[in-house]
Amino acid sequence: MKTENEKLKKVFSYHQQTKHSFHRSADSPNHLDWKNQPDPFRRYHGSSVISLPLETAIESSLYDALYYPDSNVTQTFNLESISCLLRNSMALSAWKQAGESRWALRINPSSGNLHPTEAYLLTPVIENLSSTPMITHYAPKEHGLEQRCLLPESLWKLLSKDFNQPVFFIGLSSLYWRESWKYGSRAYRYCHLDIGHAIAAITLSAASLGWHCQLLENMSAHQQRILLGLPDNHNNETEQPDCLIAITQTKNQNPVLSLPEQAIQKIALCDWQGEANILSHSSVSWDAINAVAVACEKPTTEMIALNEVAVTKKTTQHNYSDLKAQPIIQQRRSAVAMDKQTTIQAEQFFQLLSRLMPEDVETPFNVFISSARVQLIFFVHRIEGLKAGVYCLTRNPEVLNELKQQMNPEFIWEKVKNCPENLPLFCLVEGDAQLLSRQLSCQQEIAAEGCFSLAMLSQFKNVLEKTGACLYPQLYWECGMIGQVLYLEAEAMAIQGTGIGCFFDDPVHEFLGLQEMNFQSLYHFTVGGAVHDDRILTQPAYNIHSQERKRV
Ligand SMILES: Cc1cc2nc3c(=O)[nH]c(=O)nc-3n(C[C@H](O)[C@H](O)[C@H](O)COP(=O)(O)O)c2cc1C
The missing domain is CATH 3.40.109.10 (NADH Oxidase)
Structure with missing residues (x-):
């Protein structure tokens, strides 16, 4: 696809085509093929898993601190704080059971509970987590990190050279097929709404630890694909890189919006471990989604952050003075x-x-x-x-x-x-x-x-x-x-x-x-005010005692 005009035409046409109206719904499958439902959990076979602690000594911040991070409680980056960040953003929140079926719910919501969003971490040497910088995939069912690539210290220095403080990154991607399996052509929209939920879940969870998040808005999809170790091939189970978030302990006065190309090229040549699982035995291609995804593929950009939007008005008094953040985040339903x-x-x-x-x-x-x-x-x-x-x-x-x-x-x-x-x-x-x-x-x-x-x-x-x-x-x-x-x-x-x-x-x-x-x-x-359905059994997200036993 060549010109920006052609790309825009594809976007407008996708948008029109996937509108629901009183008389016509956007194209979707005629029936749900339950046997072929894509696996909601991505795993990388052959990569080792670092288990994250389900319980930590970190006390929950106040709920209000989600919107105004408190610099007095800023946590250092370590195994426990990174575990907390993920536990309160992308982890499981419960298992549900009705009759024979059992399904997991998560901290981040998703249209139809299909969860097309995957999360990856790019981390430096971190106390008790890893003695080498690394790129990992977050496995929510296990609450663990699957090791995909170890990076030399010098490469991390190059990658993070524009930050004058400790930093790590979270990348998000979408597996459109998980969502189009049920919703057909409109699924691309839902995947990106889910990405928005995930960005906010991560940013608010980070705020509860006193940390600051910035989207690296100038990076291209191609660069992000390399950094997340996603394959280039476009098949029906394609995983599309969406965004990269930089997480720091204090707010960067001059936001960094991209990472050095030289470091990215070096990472492309690193040794990657693990092979992505196949999500379903066959998949259906939705042309409308493929076309809009290609048209919207992010190029590198050169935006400059102008003046900070100052938080000027505190319109209302906040009343939730004693409310803790973690229970609210974990009970969201x-x-x-x-x-x-x-x-x-x-x-x-x-x-x-x-x-x-x-x-x-x-x-x-x-x-x-x-x-x-x-x-x-x-x-x-x-x-x-x-x-x-x-x-x-x-x-x-x-x-x-x-x-x-x-x-x-x-x-x-x-x-x-x-x-x-x-x-x-x-x-x-x-x-x-x-x-x-x-x-x-x-x-x-x-x-x-x-x-x-x-x-x-x-x-x-x-x-x-x-x-x-x-x-x-x-x-x-x-x-x-x-x-x-x-x-x-x-x-x-x-x-x-x-x-x-x-x-x-x-x-x-x-x-x-x-x-x-x-x-x-x-x-x-x-x-x-919600009406609760008591017929559905709720079970805990994780078996904390079994993790304790494993550690002993
Ligand atoms: C982008 C998005 C669209 C959704 N659309 C609907 C909807 O149209 N109708 C509905 O009843 N629920 C809708 N939901 C709610 C989901 O079905 C719900 O998030 C999912 O089943 C997971 O449950 P949880 O939010 O309790 O974790 C939507 C959720 C998201 C994130």
Whole structure:
């Protein structure tokens, strides 16, 4: 594929083609071939596994520290702290059992619980973990690191030379087939929403240890493929590298956005161990996904981080002073049904909104150097002190006028009076929005029966034309990150959330009066009092005692 225009055409065509509408769903398999379901766990046969401790002496930080990392509790990089980071971001959180079937749930959510996201670590010499720098794959079922490649100390020095402090990296990749097995052509979107959830899960978990995360936004997919040791061949089980996150103990004043090419080339020549498992006996190729993945393949870029977005406004007082982070992270669960009665207070809602404002929190949205592209449309159902209706939260004040111009002229755009002055929350229309939100979210009752639901409205055609096709997946990442904060905020309020990837795209835009492609809804979400299904047995994620026995 040659020109950027051709790539953009592929993106727009994929996006149109994978819209759900009242009368037609995006192409998906006619039936689910259960015998051929891709293995949810990647393993590298032949590589040795370093077991990570399930219990450590590190005390959980406060929940509020997820959004404002506390430099007084910054942990050093060692076996225990790295284990904690993964245990609170990409690990298993429970096993579920109903009849004969047993399945694992994870700290990071995933559409349909299919988990296309894999994580890799690039680490220096780390106390009690490894006496050599290395590249490993995280195996969540074992909570262990599979050793893929050992690096000479001199190569690590070269790789990390632009950081003036200790650093390690986490790379994320997607296995589209795990998701397209069930969802067909729309799966590419879901994989990238999952990546967004994973980025936020890692960034927030790192914040609880006092650490800072930065996406290495200038790196190409090709460079990342080398660093993660992923094969180049494109078959139906292709694992696509998505992003690399640098983790440091203090915030780098001048963000480093790429790693030296010379070091990457040397790593390509290193000795790699282990062979990736085959996920299913046969796989189905989705042309639409292959085409958009190639069009969005990230080239190297030369973005420069301009002035830091300062955390200027602390809109609301945070009330969760005694709440610990770890239990909230580990208990996160999607609601499968809402109770139609739980309400929250307007103040609680405003507090949750402030966590979604990039200028109100230090993490997780500052992993990107660019400003927010996603605005939020809320369908308010059961919030005491806020009338039912449709509301808009503008996360980036610069798009307010454009939204006003392009959206339904009948919207009233009334600034909500009882909310904190700094919160850009506007009422668009008052009234019962339950039927509307249910209809727009593929008739799913969870969208109507909670306290509120929302559509994530991203800037689209203009920003893609300006930045290039490779921005397309990143727009989903931002939505996934918003979703992850919503999940945790819901748990902190003792209610629950659920991501909604299935919604009717253009009916959302029609309701909002949007005619051009300058804004598109990319993800929905719902928050409310959950109804629990007691028929499903819950078992612990790991058998801690058996690990203790093994160590003895
Ligand atoms: C991107 C994304 C899209 C999702 N879409 C839906 C949806 O449309 N409807 C639904 O009931 N749940 C949806 N979910 C919830 C998942 O089914 C849920 O995360 C998964 O079963 C794992 O359960 P857990 O979140 O409790 O770990 C979605 C989750 C994600 C992350």
